[in-house]
Amino acid sequence: MKSYKELTQRYLKANKKRTILTIGGIAISVALIFAIGSLLESLNKRQLNDTIKSNGNYHAAFMDVTSSQAEKLKNSVEVKEAGISRTLGTALIHEDKNNKDTDEWLNNAYVEVKAYEDKTFNIYNVELEKGNYPKDSSEILLPEAVLNIFGKSIGDTIELEIGERYSPTNGVILDNNSYSDDEIIRNTIKKTYTIVGVRKKTFAEGPKTYRGITHLDDTSIYDGHYNVSVIMKKPKHTYDTTKKMAENLNFNKIKLKNGEEGYNIEYNENLLRLIGGSIKENYNASRDRIIVVIIGLVILSTIATIYNSFNISVMERKKEFGTLRSIGATPTQIRSIVFREGFFMASIAIPIGMIVGYFGLLVLLKLLTIFLSTVMNKMELAGIGATITLRLVIITLVISIITVFLSAYIPAKKAGKISPIEAIRNTTDIKVGKLKSGKLSSKLFKAEGYLASRNLRRNKKKFRITIFSIAISIVLFIVFNSFVSMSLKVNNFTARYTPNYSCYFGSSTLSPSEDDIKAIKSFRGVDKVYSKLFSSAIVSVDDNKLNQKADLSNLKDPESNQINLYNSSFVYPGEDGIKELKKNISKGEFDEVSLEKENGVILFQTNISRNAGKSTYVDYTTYDVGDYIKFYYNHDDYNSEKAPEKVKVMGIIEAPFGPFDYKEGGVTMFTTKKVLENIKMDNGGKISSLAIETLDNEDEGLKTYLKDITKKNNGYFNDTKENAREEKQFQIMMQIFLYGFVAVISLISAINIINTITTNVLLRKKELSMLQAVGMTTKDMHKSIYLESLFCTFTAWVYGTIVGAGISYFLYGTASKSVEFKWDAPIEAIFISLIGSIIISLIAGIIPIRKLRKENIIENIRRESI
Structure with a gap:
């Protein structure tokens, strides 16, 4: 050597x-x-x-900038790539006199016309279904639905009256997701385009708004204002960098939606969140801490x-x-x-x-x-x-x-x-000293228990190492179970529900009948039909029912100092919706007779609270079963001297479900048709929307029937089947992955426990053989080994449970900074870990016993190691 x-x-x-x-x-x-x-x-x-x-595919968009500012933004050292666009206006989709099949119901939909330069098409990921991209400002891309409405095809020309949507009552210009009964299109100009391609509609567009895209010619020939969408070189610092850029270019500040002054910059928050550049510091911090804890374990x-x-x-x-x-x-x-x-x-x-x-x-x-x-x-x-x-x-x-x-x-x-x-x-290895006598173990398990207890305690370092190794496995199991449970809870708030088909009805006089809904349910493959009756309300909250964790200062009436939840609503979810509602009730119950007798509601009181750049899902209020909620029908009633109406809380749900609008700044109250009639909130029984979930074997005639129903009732139809399918499979995959992850962790934990206990016994072959040599029977030795394994595992389980529950609570504290929810002690995981560890420890005892049976006592006494 x-x-x-x-x-x-x-x-x-x-x-x-x-x-x-x-x-x-x-x-x-x-x-x-x-x-x-x-x-x-x-x-x-x-x-x-x-x-x-x-x-x-952009990080931020500078809105309403001049052409010179747009060029400076494009050439900024902070910007990797930029695309310029311009909003030309919105056109009301009206009846085409040359197409007699077009119905009155189409008047509720719009085409928003935008102009993109070449790079912007890529930045906004404009996908073609057929045809080509526009090459100049006389050509346009439209969704298939708009072509069907006007009876047009690629190569045809289309005339649009483009202007801005305006609400005279509120005195505001409306965006895609805002609607008003009295809105008009003002400052219109007529534009004629040649249709050169068909584009896919995306989720970013409003449900009643379609987007038409033309080509933006050289910006230098235009006066006016543009939007510049940028991909940053350092996306994690997008918010800070873009504000500095706006400041250096002397951008004017405007009044933002939150009431504060700031630059007119829109952010692709969904994308920034995934790359660690979210303004929601609590989201970034929560995610990072959880990842560190999981990987650390x-x-x-x-x-x-x-x-x-x-x-x-x-x-x-x-x-x-x-x-x-x-x-x-x-x-x-x-x-x-x-x-x-x-x-x-x-x-x-x-x-x-x-x-x-x-x-x-x-x-x-x-x-x-x-x-x-x-x-x-x-x-x-x-x-x-x-x-x-x-x-x-x-x-x-x-x-x-x-x-x-x-x-x-x-x-x-x-x-x-x-x-x-x-x-x-x-x-x-063995130090002489006093040891605890193990009286309890000797009383319960006689001499074998006494021997097993003393064997564990005679080498404290070795005992601690063994306990630590097994305890880590138990901690892993408990923590990962808690992590899965919390992930699913958070997912309930953040996941996007997408039905296969949606039908919206904006008419004050027309809506589907009960017979129509029964007919829809009769089609093969229809799983659920949510038929929604909806009415807005203003909920007036007393101070003692406000959750102090929720920042609702922007909802305070300056005159009365009263907090009012202006975006609250009453909802009848339909028969299928009530079935789902009952599954989600965490406190109280849905008893139709009691609800109608007491004018009762099932309350969902959780929503987004925004404070200092942080967005958190939190309970707005602290209503409990038996409390009364005060509400007003509208602003006129609130501003008058009328006393508020009341409904009684009969149940509470803690997570959103179904295709319902849980609007920020409000609570949602589910109830029956009868209660809505009692409190005069049923809108004459008119259904505002239908959401249909289907299975793969759906009848081919269902889609046609739904289109007919919507046209007959002055509504509009939305086919999101493919999106619903993708979302559903993603949710299922996430659950399988999370539970599969727990299974893998459990397997590793089990292997670790078996390896630790088995090796611990095999290292003592010489000692065990000596005990047999002085008269210990094989049966007694086996019992002693089993008891030693059980004592060791149970001790580790106690420590593992304490540490695991502590880490579980830490994860809860971290996750609840983004979504507030109740912490459930991991009782189920603790119980499973106890049963599992006992079974595993017994298996771990069997392995060395089988090996010892095959070996010679004298040879083991002579042996120095395994």
Whole structure:
């Protein structure tokens, strides 16, 4: 042997089983980290693509700037790419005299005409269904629905009267998502365009507004104002950078929607949120903290697993290390041997782990795809796959190397401190001293329990290491269960509900009948029909019913100092909606007789609260079952001396459901038709909208029937089937991923517990054989091993439960900064972890017992190690 370093490979070869187990442990941990990272990369990519598809690929848009300012913005050193656009105006879709099939109902829809330069088409991700992009200002792109309305096709010309939507009563210009009964189109000009292509409608457009896009010619020939959409070089600093840019270019400040003064800049918040540039600091901080905790726990479990292996290896070789020390090896050289072993095994395990993680994820996703396609209505994991990026490889590599180093550090340090004489005599493991007698264990389990209890306590360091390793597994299980539960709760607030078909009815006199709804339900494949009766109201909240966590100062009446929730509403959700409502009630109940007798409502009182750039889902009010809510029908009633009306809270839901508008600045009150009649809020029984969910086997005639119903009742029809399908499969995939993640964590935890207990017993072959030699029966020895496993696991479960519940509460505190919800103690996870750990500990006891049965007592007594 030329160098002591050669001992590393000699030992690893001589102990092939232990080497393979350690490499396997490292590889599994690396595979888990790599698979998590790969899936997160894929999910983030999918969300980015979806957001870009619906909202556009830009970070901010400077609104209403001059042509010279637009050019300066495009050439800014902070801007990677920019596109200029101009809003030309809005045209009312009216009856075309040359198309007799066009009905009066179309008057409720609009075409907003915008002009884009070439780059802007890419920035806003304008997708063609057919045809070409416009090349000059005489050509236009329109959605298929508009062509159908006017009876036009590609190549035809279309004349539009373009102006601005204006509400004379309110004195304001209306945007896409605002509507007024008295609105008009003013300052109109007639424009004739040639239709050159058909574009897809996106979610960014309002439900009653279609977008027509023409070409923006050279901006230098225009006077007037433009919009500049920019992709920033440093998107995480978009908010600060754009404000500095506006300040440097002397932009005028305007009064923003929140009442404050600021620059007229719109932000693609959905995109910025995904890349860590959200203005909602609480969202960024919450996300980062949760990711750190989750990854930290995975790393900690990895350290515990690998540490056990290295520590056991050092304990086995104390005599060997003592011999090396006695012939001149320094502590540094001994530490070097342990570190070399660790990094040698890591050099093999890390590449294997990455490969296993990647292909394991591919197999998992393939199995999920098969499951979704055969069980879940032929769904697929659209846009989700195993992703490899250089960043992911580097992060996994760095985390793995740090993990192996930390895992080997203490055992290496311990090995370097071994005294040659004590190591050769092998007297350091057991120290003479007083131990607790274990009276309770001896009373309950007799001599075997007494022996098991004392065996655990005689080497405190070893006992603590074993407890720590098992406790980490229990902590992991509890925390990840809590994480899944919280993720699903947050998702209930942030997920976008999309029905397959929607029908909107704006007429004050016409709406579908009950027979129409029954006819819709009779079609094959119809799953749910939400028929909504809706009425707005102003809820007046007493101070003692306000949630102090909600910042509602902008809703305070300056004269009376009363907080009024102006965007509140009463909703009858239809028969199917009531069924879903009953499933979501967390307090109280939906009893139709009681509701109609008491004028009762089921209350949803959670919504967005904005404060200092932070947006949080929080309870606006603290109403409870039995409380009365005061409300006014409208502003006139509120401003008069009329007393407010009252309804009684009969139940509370804590999460939104269905296709209902939970408007910011208001609470939503669900009730029956009869109650709406009693309080004169039923709008004459006129249904305002229908939302239809369908299965894959839907009748082909359903869509035609829905179109006929909407046209007959002066409404408009919206087909979002493909969007609903994508959203639904994404939600299902997220749930399967989260629960699958818990399953993987549970498996790793189980392996760690089994490995820890099994190794702990096998290291004591000599001792157990000596007990058998002095008369202990095989049955008694087995019982002692089982009890030792149970005592050890139960102790670890107590510590793991305390720590796991604490981390669960920490995660709750972090997540609740974005969405306020009630913390549920992880009782179910704690109970499952107790039962699971007991079963696993018994299995862990069986493995070494089977090995000991096959071995010779005398040989084990002579043996120095396993």
